[in-house]
Amino acid sequence: MADDERFGRGWDRSKMTLRLSSGRSAALRELVADAPDATPTDAIDIAIELAKGARRSELSAPPANHEPFSAALAEFLGAHFDDLASALADLRQEVAELRTILTASQEPEDELSAAPTDDGALPSPFEAAASLATWLVAEAAARGLPMPDSAVIKGRVVAAKQSDTGAIALILAAELVAADKSKAEPRVGQASRVALSATPIEGGASALEFESRVCLWCQNANGHWEIKIHQFDRDGKVGGLIATARA
Numbered sequence: 001m002a003d004d005e006r007f008g009r010g011w012d013r014s015k016m017t018l019r020l021s022s023g024r025s026a027a028l029r030e031l032v033a034d035a036p037d038a039t040p041t042d043a044i045d046i047a048i049e050l051a052k053g054a055r056r057s058e059l060s061a062p063p064a065n066h067e068p069f070s071a072a073l074a075e076f077l078g079a080h081f082d083d084l085a086s087a088l089a090d091l092r093q094e095v096a097e098l099r100t101i102l103t104a105s106q107e108p109e110d111e112l113s114a115a116p117t118d119d120g121a122l123p124s125p126f127e128a129a130a131s132l133a134t135w136l137v138a139e140a141a142a143r144g145l146p147m148p149d150s151a152v153i154k155g156r157v158v159a160a161k162q163s164d165t166g167a168i169a170l171i172l173a174a175e176l177v178a179a180d181k182s183k184a185e186p187r188v189g190q191a192s193r194v195a196l197s198a199t200p201i202e203g204g205a206s207a208l209e210f211e212s213r214v215c216l217w218c219q220n221a222n223g224h225w226e227i228k229i230h231q232f233d234r235d236g237k238v239g240g241l242i243a244t245a246r247a
Helices: 021-033 040-060 068-079 081-104 131-144
Strands: 151-160 166-181 192-198 214-221 224-232 236-244
Touching: 021 040, 068 081, 131 166, 131 192, 131 214, 151 192, 166 214, 192 214, 192 224, 214 236
Parallel strands: none
Antiparallel strands: 151 166, 151 214, 166 192, 192 236, 214 224, 224 236
């Protein structure tokens, strides 16, 4: 398409004569007010350069909606700062726990590490972990306490295997929280791994999967432990009953 077809009539002329109204003439004169010797042509040249500069600025400027978006983002971050900080703290704790588990699996001196069998093979996690009853005896002795009549244990599922009968063999990273209704001081080091066979109630199996967090209410009944297993909700509060066990 020819240039003269893209614009109005008159642009195909080699020279142009402009007729300006008094208002436009006064506006041009203001552009050269500090140059008394400037001609109308000089004023037009200045007007053209100013217009070209303004056009370049428009093309290089960021979209007009950036500032409202930035303001909205800043407002959102300000309103949810505490929630984001809390989520970050939880994530750091999860990473620290995972690092502890991985480190423990690489340290043969660790009390939870399993020694190879006679044929050189490592036993499964279910063979390596202590039973809950044995672990409770050790926990009480380590604190100089007699065997308690009741205990509260906080645990995290690190392995789970369901049998054909519906029972679930669990390995828990366990921590004694209370004994005989008194708070138990935490022991230095990582959480112990405890083996337990649980019978889930209807719908409770899904709450006993890997990384699930549970609370165990244990009652000493004539030499064995009757255990009720509850799940923790998203707010960290003890929720409903999901399984029972005996140890």
